[in-house]
Amino acid sequence: MRIVLVGPPGAGKGTQAAFLAKNLSIPHISTGDLFRANISQGTDLGKQAKAFMDAGNLVPDEVTIGMAKDRMAQADAEGGFLLDGFPRNVSQAVALDASLKAEGQQLDGVLDLEVPEDEVVKRIAGRRTCRNDSSHVFHVTYSPPKEDGVCDVCGGELYQRGDDTEETVRRRLEVYHSETEPIIDHYKAQGLVVTISALGKVDEVTKRAMEALK
Ligand code: ADP
Ligand code: ADP
Ligand code: ADP
Secondary structure, X not given: OEEEEEOOOOOOHHHHHHHHHHHHOOOEEEHHHHHHHHHHOOOHHHHHHHHHHHHOOOOOXXXXXXXXXXXXXXXXXXXXXXXXXXXXXXXXXXXXXXXHHHOOOOOOEEEEEEOOHHXXXXXXXXXXXXXXXXXXXXXXXXXXXXXOOXXXXXXXXXXXXXXXXXXXXXXXXXXXXXHHOHHHHHHHOOOOEEEEEOOOOHHHHHHHHHHHOO
């Protein structure tokens, strides 16, 4: 199964992707997590991406598309993928369509997570991320770790992402509206989009998502 998750920053894509990927037995591929792993390992790719991420802008397609394709090529052997944070503009969507077509494959669905902007801001302001693995995500009030500042999953240190500041979030929301939202129409034209509300408890949203993907 090949699924794309779309939604504004803080919608809960990473949180939902972890559960959905498990339920559907497909790998969760987050380009944001891949970039952060490259940054913490000090790779050239990480160095190329960092300034764009810190400013809340998209990392250029030349860097992003190659990285995503490399990871998707591995996912072929894993039964498909759940893409989180890719594609994030129409040219990435076109590149994804072309590379799937070349392999005789197609997407099964695009899940669009809808959340009001004031909720997104609250979710991002309280988000705490694990230094060891940025797919381990908590929230100071909505899903606090058992021990303050410590990741439940791996014991790593929890921190607030540098791009989770109020100013950068505003920029990321602008980028979402201008660059990412157009991919929803791109995929609507292919009849692939299902939209669900991402409000409510995490497990309620997962249930809604599983229903929508049936
Ligand atoms: P995204 O990947 O879309 O940026 P995350 O999955 O990182 O979003 O979630 C953003 C923040 O909101 C995290 O702190 C997460 O714990 C929290 N969160 C996710 N889903 C919910 C939910 N249904 N209710 C409340 N908080 C949530
Ligand atoms: P969120 O879901 O909270 O917006 P992500 O972890 O998905 O955060 O992305 C963090 C940052 O990584 C983005 O603001 C952007 O700079 C970069 N990034 C992630 N995915 C892409 C992509 N597909 N294209 C360009 N930049 C990306
Ligand atoms: P290292 O420093 O370990 O050689 P890199 O940063 O060069 O790591 O690369 C990490 C991964 O990202 C590799 O899979 C590589 O193919 C991919 N990659 C690196 N640079 C680019 C780029 N400009 N465009 C697409 N993929 C890239």
